Amino acid sequence: MAEKPYGRRYAMPVTFTAFIILAVAALAIHGQQIPYAPTSESEIPEAIIGKAGAPRGGDLAYFDEDQATRGYLAEPEGPGPRGAVILIHEWNGLVDRVRQVADALAAEGYVALAADLYSGRTGSNRDENMALVRETLDDMDKIIRNLDAAAAYLRSRQDVNGKIGAMGWCYGGGVALSYALGGENHDATAIFYGRLLDDPERLSAIHHEIYGTFAGLDRGPSPEQVERFVAALREAGVENDVHIYDDVNHGFWLYVERDPKNEEPALDAWERLKAYLKRTIGSD
Secondary structure, eight states: OOOOTTEEEEEOOOOOOOOOOOOOOOOOBTTBOOOOOOOOTTOOOGGGTTOOOSOOSEEEOOOTTOTTOOEEEEOOSSOOOEEEEEEEOOTTOSOHHHHHHHHHHHHTTOEEEEOOSSTTOOOSSHHHHHHHHHHHHTTHHHHHHHHHHHHHHHHHOTTEEEEEEEEEETHHHHHHHHHHHHSSOOSEEEEESOOOOOOHHHHTTOOSOEEEEEETTOSTTOHHHHHHHHHHHHHHTOOEEEEEETTOOTTTTTTGGGOGGGHHHHHHHHHHHHHHHHHHTOOO
């Protein structure tokens, strides 16, 4: 893919088969649910621009250790087999915006399970969010067990092809990286402006390609931290598709509507994500 004038891409060479996604208009007739419709090649999903409407999937109890945990499951139509994605929420918990992204991934042909790492709780302000972050990160082993349970559920489904990816934003992006290092073996990790590390020895434990989308105006992680992360991935021999988008800030991808500048880089990041999931976990 040609270099974008507004960003910096760091990627090791990866070959993959070109794919075509049909554009189908999403319609509702008399309030009835109709099949999910995938985005076209140059279409941004409504989920990240605030136009998706109510989530269309359902709650799922997948973590027996904690009965308060309630994930969200979005299922594409048809028998499969298909890849599956675990979504890891931001610092405020499993909210509708994350559920809507799960719906968008189901529209692209993936079984999507949005994990709940906060035992059914969400935060409504910075103090509440930070309290939830600190509480859960103090027990990283429980987070890994939670995500392992999500992966086990997905692998148990007859419509899943056995390939699973994990993705997350901010808090969830850092957790996704931690899960790539310490969780059940899986096939893809997508990090959106999450906490990073730059230790090649630790990163060498990852045996799949890493996707990353970051913001040039962000200070956590900063572009310099991203560059060190990429250098460490390369030293560790981990394939990666990592891009820093200039002139946008932390959170630009999940909430595109906050600034018109977000739309073009968010679309590029979405197209990269679709291609990445296609080549790592497949949709059929």
